[in-house]
Amino acid sequence: MNLSVLTNGHNGANGKVSESSTPAEILDWTLHRFAGQNIVATSAFGMEGCALVDMLAKRAERFTVIYLDTHFLFPETLELRDRLAACYPNVAFVNRGTTLTPERQAEIYGDRLWERDPDQCCKLRKVDPMADALKGVDVWVTALRRGQSETRKNLRVVDWDWQYELLKVSPLASWTRKDVWAYIQAHDVPYNPLHERGYPSIGCTHCTKPVEGATVTDYSRSGRWTGTGKTECGLHGYGI
Numbered sequence: 001m002n003l004s005v006l007t008n009g010h011n012g013a014n015g016k017v018s019e020s021s022t023p024a025e026i027l028d029w030t031l032h033r034f035a036g037q038n039i040v041a042t043s044a045f046g047m048e049g050c051a052l053v054d055m056l057a058k059r060a061e062r063f064t065v066i067y068l069d070t071h072f073l074f075p076e077t078l079e080l081r082d083r084l085a086a087c088y089p090n091v092a093f094v095n096r097g098t099t100l101t102p103e104r105q106a107e108i109y110g111d112r113l114w115e116r117d118p119d120q121c122c123k124l125r126k127v128d129p130m131a132d133a134l135k136g137v138d139v140w141v142t143a144l145r146r147g148q149s150e151t152r153k154n155l156r157v158v159d160w161d162w163q164y165e166l167l168k169v170s171p172l173a174s175w176t177r178k179d180v181w182a183y184i185q186a187h188d189v190p191y192n193p194l195h196e197r198g199y200p201s202i203g204c205t206h207c208t209k210p211v212e213g214a215t216v217t218d219y220s221r222s223g224r225w226t227g228t229g230k231t232e233c234g235l236h237g238y239g240i
Contacts, residue, residue, distance in 0.1 A: 016029075066095075068098070121207075177219040
Protein backbone atom coordinates (compact mmCIF):
# COMPACT_ATOMS: atom_id res chain seq x y z
CA MET A 1 0.00 0.00 0.00
CA ASN A 2 1.25 3.46 -0.91
CA LEU A 3 1.38 5.33 2.40
CA SER A 4 1.30 8.71 0.65
CA VAL A 5 -2.50 8.53 1.04
CA LEU A 6 -2.01 9.31 4.73
CA THR A 7 -1.28 12.98 4.15
CA ASN A 8 -4.02 15.58 4.63
CA GLY A 9 -6.01 16.36 1.52
CA HIS A 10 -6.16 12.88 0.02
CA ASN A 11 -6.43 13.21 -3.75
CA GLY A 12 -8.87 11.04 -5.64
CA ALA A 13 -11.04 11.00 -8.72
CA ASN A 14 -13.96 12.06 -6.53
CA GLY A 15 -12.07 15.12 -5.28
CA LYS A 16 -10.23 15.43 -1.98
CA VAL A 17 -11.00 14.33 1.52
CA SER A 18 -9.67 15.90 4.69
CA GLU A 19 -10.28 15.66 8.40
CA SER A 20 -13.36 17.85 7.95
CA SER A 21 -14.87 15.95 5.00
CA THR A 22 -18.34 14.48 5.39
CA PRO A 23 -18.80 10.74 5.87
CA ALA A 24 -20.32 10.52 2.39
CA GLU A 25 -17.28 12.22 0.82
CA ILE A 26 -14.89 9.99 2.74
CA LEU A 27 -16.69 6.79 1.78
CA ASP A 28 -17.01 7.81 -1.88
CA TRP A 29 -13.29 8.56 -1.97
CA THR A 30 -12.39 5.31 -0.22
CA LEU A 31 -14.46 3.07 -2.47
CA HIS A 32 -13.12 4.77 -5.61
CA ARG A 33 -9.49 5.19 -4.50
CA PHE A 34 -9.14 1.56 -3.40
CA ALA A 35 -11.44 -0.13 -5.90
CA GLY A 36 -10.24 -3.65 -6.55
CA GLN A 37 -8.55 -3.95 -3.17
CA ASN A 38 -9.85 -5.83 -0.17
CA ILE A 39 -12.01 -3.34 1.73
CA VAL A 40 -14.08 -4.44 4.72
CA ALA A 41 -15.95 -2.77 7.53
CA THR A 42 -16.37 -4.04 11.06
CA SER A 43 -19.27 -3.52 13.42
CA ALA A 44 -20.30 -4.40 16.95
CA PHE A 45 -23.82 -3.27 16.01
CA GLY A 46 -23.83 -0.08 18.02
CA MET A 47 -25.64 2.95 16.64
CA GLU A 48 -22.58 4.27 14.81
CA GLY A 49 -22.00 0.91 13.16
CA CYS A 50 -25.58 0.75 11.95
CA ALA A 51 -25.29 4.18 10.34
CA LEU A 52 -22.05 3.11 8.65
CA VAL A 53 -23.70 -0.05 7.27
CA ASP A 54 -26.49 2.04 5.76
CA MET A 55 -24.01 4.42 4.12
CA LEU A 56 -21.99 1.56 2.66
CA ALA A 57 -25.07 -0.30 1.43
CA LYS A 58 -26.10 2.78 -0.53
CA ARG A 59 -22.70 3.03 -2.24
CA ALA A 60 -21.44 -0.48 -2.89
CA GLU A 61 -22.96 -3.18 -5.05
CA ARG A 62 -21.62 -5.73 -2.58
CA PHE A 63 -19.84 -5.16 0.70
CA THR A 64 -18.57 -7.23 3.63
CA VAL A 65 -19.10 -6.31 7.26
CA ILE A 66 -17.15 -8.40 9.76
CA TYR A 67 -18.46 -8.88 13.27
CA LEU A 68 -17.20 -10.90 16.22
CA ASP A 69 -19.67 -13.13 18.01
CA THR A 70 -18.01 -13.35 21.42
CA HIS A 71 -20.61 -15.88 22.62
CA PHE A 72 -21.63 -13.23 25.15
CA LEU A 73 -23.62 -10.85 22.93
CA PHE A 74 -27.00 -9.51 24.01
CA PRO A 75 -30.02 -11.20 22.35
CA GLU A 76 -31.00 -7.74 21.11
CA THR A 77 -27.65 -7.45 19.33
CA LEU A 78 -28.08 -10.76 17.52
CA GLU A 79 -31.63 -9.85 16.57
CA LEU A 80 -30.37 -6.52 15.20
CA ARG A 81 -27.81 -8.35 13.08
CA ASP A 82 -30.64 -10.32 11.50
CA ARG A 83 -32.70 -7.17 10.88
CA LEU A 84 -29.75 -5.45 9.22
CA ALA A 85 -29.09 -8.49 7.02
CA ALA A 86 -32.72 -8.47 5.89
CA CYS A 87 -32.69 -4.71 5.30
CA TYR A 88 -29.41 -4.68 3.32
CA PRO A 89 -29.23 -7.79 1.11
CA ASN A 90 -26.15 -6.46 -0.68
CA VAL A 91 -24.17 -6.48 2.58
CA ALA A 92 -22.62 -9.75 3.77
CA PHE A 93 -22.41 -9.94 7.56
CA VAL A 94 -19.59 -12.36 8.32
CA ASN A 95 -18.96 -13.70 11.80
CA ARG A 96 -15.25 -14.05 12.53
CA GLY A 97 -15.63 -14.56 16.26
CA THR A 98 -13.67 -17.01 18.33
CA THR A 99 -14.32 -20.75 18.26
CA LEU A 100 -13.32 -20.89 21.94
CA THR A 101 -16.51 -21.78 23.78
CA PRO A 102 -17.27 -20.23 27.16
CA GLU A 103 -17.06 -23.70 28.69
CA ARG A 104 -13.60 -24.35 27.26
CA GLN A 105 -12.43 -20.90 28.30
CA ALA A 106 -13.52 -21.67 31.87
CA GLU A 107 -11.64 -24.97 31.79
CA ILE A 108 -8.41 -23.33 30.64
CA TYR A 109 -8.49 -19.92 32.34
CA GLY A 110 -10.93 -20.44 35.18
CA ASP A 111 -14.52 -19.36 35.66
CA ARG A 112 -15.69 -15.78 35.08
CA LEU A 113 -12.47 -14.60 33.47
CA TRP A 114 -14.13 -11.33 32.50
CA GLU A 115 -14.26 -10.40 36.20
CA ARG A 116 -10.76 -11.53 37.19
CA ASP A 117 -8.84 -10.49 34.06
CA PRO A 118 -11.02 -8.56 31.59
CA ASP A 119 -8.03 -7.69 29.40
CA GLN A 120 -7.28 -11.37 28.87
CA CYS A 121 -10.94 -12.11 28.18
CA CYS A 122 -11.07 -9.34 25.56
CA LYS A 123 -7.86 -10.61 24.01
CA LEU A 124 -9.26 -14.12 23.64
CA ARG A 125 -12.72 -13.15 22.43
CA LYS A 126 -12.04 -9.94 20.48
CA VAL A 127 -8.45 -8.90 19.80
CA ASP A 128 -7.04 -12.24 18.63
CA PRO A 129 -10.06 -13.07 16.42
CA MET A 130 -9.93 -9.60 14.88
CA ALA A 131 -6.25 -10.05 14.03
CA ASP A 132 -7.16 -13.23 12.15
CA ALA A 133 -10.16 -11.60 10.48
CA LEU A 134 -8.11 -8.68 9.14
CA LYS A 135 -5.34 -10.77 7.62
CA GLY A 136 -5.21 -9.99 3.90
CA VAL A 137 -7.41 -6.90 4.27
CA ASP A 138 -6.12 -3.71 2.63
CA VAL A 139 -8.58 -1.13 3.94
CA TRP A 140 -10.53 -1.31 7.19
CA VAL A 141 -13.57 0.97 7.51
CA THR A 142 -14.66 1.67 11.10
CA ALA A 143 -17.44 3.59 12.83
CA LEU A 144 -15.17 5.22 15.40
CA ARG A 145 -15.74 8.85 16.43
CA ARG A 146 -13.40 11.30 18.12
CA GLY A 147 -16.08 12.25 20.63
CA GLN A 148 -16.52 8.72 21.94
CA SER A 149 -13.76 8.96 24.53
CA GLU A 150 -10.64 10.80 25.56
CA THR A 151 -8.50 8.04 24.04
CA ARG A 152 -10.15 8.54 20.64
CA LYS A 153 -9.99 12.34 20.48
CA ASN A 154 -7.02 12.35 18.07
CA LEU A 155 -8.57 9.83 15.68
CA ARG A 156 -7.71 10.57 12.04
CA VAL A 157 -10.08 10.05 9.12
CA VAL A 158 -7.41 8.07 7.26
CA ASP A 159 -4.52 6.50 9.11
CA TRP A 160 -2.16 3.54 9.05
CA ASP A 161 -3.00 0.94 11.67
CA TRP A 162 0.24 -0.60 12.89
CA GLN A 163 -1.53 -3.14 15.06
CA TYR A 164 -3.05 -4.87 12.01
CA GLU A 165 -0.83 -3.37 9.29
CA LEU A 166 -3.51 -1.93 7.03
CA LEU A 167 -5.14 1.36 6.14
CA LYS A 168 -7.87 2.43 8.54
CA VAL A 169 -10.66 4.77 7.47
CA SER A 170 -13.05 6.31 9.99
CA PRO A 171 -15.69 8.30 8.07
CA LEU A 172 -17.69 9.25 11.18
CA ALA A 173 -14.65 10.64 13.04
CA SER A 174 -15.94 14.21 13.24
CA TRP A 175 -19.57 13.38 13.98
CA THR A 176 -21.28 13.69 17.35
CA ARG A 177 -23.73 11.15 18.73
CA LYS A 178 -26.51 13.59 17.89
CA ASP A 179 -25.33 13.57 14.26
CA VAL A 180 -25.48 9.77 14.26
CA TRP A 181 -28.96 9.71 15.78
CA ALA A 182 -30.20 12.29 13.28
CA TYR A 183 -28.91 10.09 10.44
CA ILE A 184 -30.54 6.99 11.93
CA GLN A 185 -33.88 8.75 12.11
CA ALA A 186 -33.66 10.43 8.71
CA HIS A 187 -32.84 7.18 6.90
CA ASP A 188 -34.93 4.78 9.00
CA VAL A 189 -31.87 2.70 9.91
CA PRO A 190 -32.38 -0.28 12.25
CA TYR A 191 -30.63 0.17 15.60
CA ASN A 192 -30.25 -1.62 18.90
CA PRO A 193 -33.21 -1.04 21.26
CA LEU A 194 -30.78 -1.20 24.19
CA HIS A 195 -29.83 2.39 23.33
CA GLU A 196 -33.31 3.38 24.49
CA ARG A 197 -32.78 1.54 27.78
CA GLY A 198 -29.74 3.50 28.94
CA TYR A 199 -26.96 1.67 27.08
CA PRO A 200 -24.81 4.29 25.27
CA SER A 201 -22.25 1.65 24.23
CA ILE A 202 -22.99 -2.05 23.80
CA GLY A 203 -20.57 -4.93 24.19
CA CYS A 204 -20.75 -8.27 25.97
CA THR A 205 -23.49 -9.03 28.48
CA HIS A 206 -21.11 -9.54 31.40
CA CYS A 207 -19.22 -6.28 30.87
CA THR A 208 -21.89 -3.80 29.77
CA LYS A 209 -24.22 -1.95 32.13
CA PRO A 210 -26.81 0.78 31.52
CA VAL A 211 -25.83 4.33 32.45
CA GLU A 212 -28.32 6.17 34.61
CA GLY A 213 -30.03 8.99 32.72
CA ALA A 214 -28.44 8.12 29.35
CA THR A 215 -30.58 8.72 26.26
CA VAL A 216 -30.11 7.71 22.63
CA THR A 217 -28.16 10.92 21.95
CA ASP A 218 -25.68 10.31 24.77
CA TYR A 219 -22.46 8.36 24.46
CA SER A 220 -20.00 7.31 27.13
CA ARG A 221 -17.78 4.37 28.01
CA SER A 222 -18.78 4.50 31.68
CA GLY A 223 -21.10 1.53 31.30
CA ARG A 224 -18.29 -0.74 30.13
CA TRP A 225 -16.26 -2.89 32.57
CA THR A 226 -17.75 -0.97 35.49
CA GLY A 227 -15.48 -0.70 38.51
CA THR A 228 -12.32 -1.86 36.72
CA GLY A 229 -10.95 1.36 35.23
CA LYS A 230 -10.99 -0.35 31.85
CA THR A 231 -12.83 1.48 29.05
CA GLU A 232 -11.43 -0.13 25.88
CA CYS A 233 -11.30 -3.73 24.67
CA GLY A 234 -8.06 -3.25 22.67
CA LEU A 235 -9.46 -3.78 19.19
CA HIS A 236 -8.36 -0.34 18.03
CA GLY A 237 -5.05 -0.14 19.85
CA TYR A 238 -6.52 1.72 22.85
CA GLY A 239 -6.15 0.23 26.30
CA ILE A 240 -3.52 -2.37 25.37
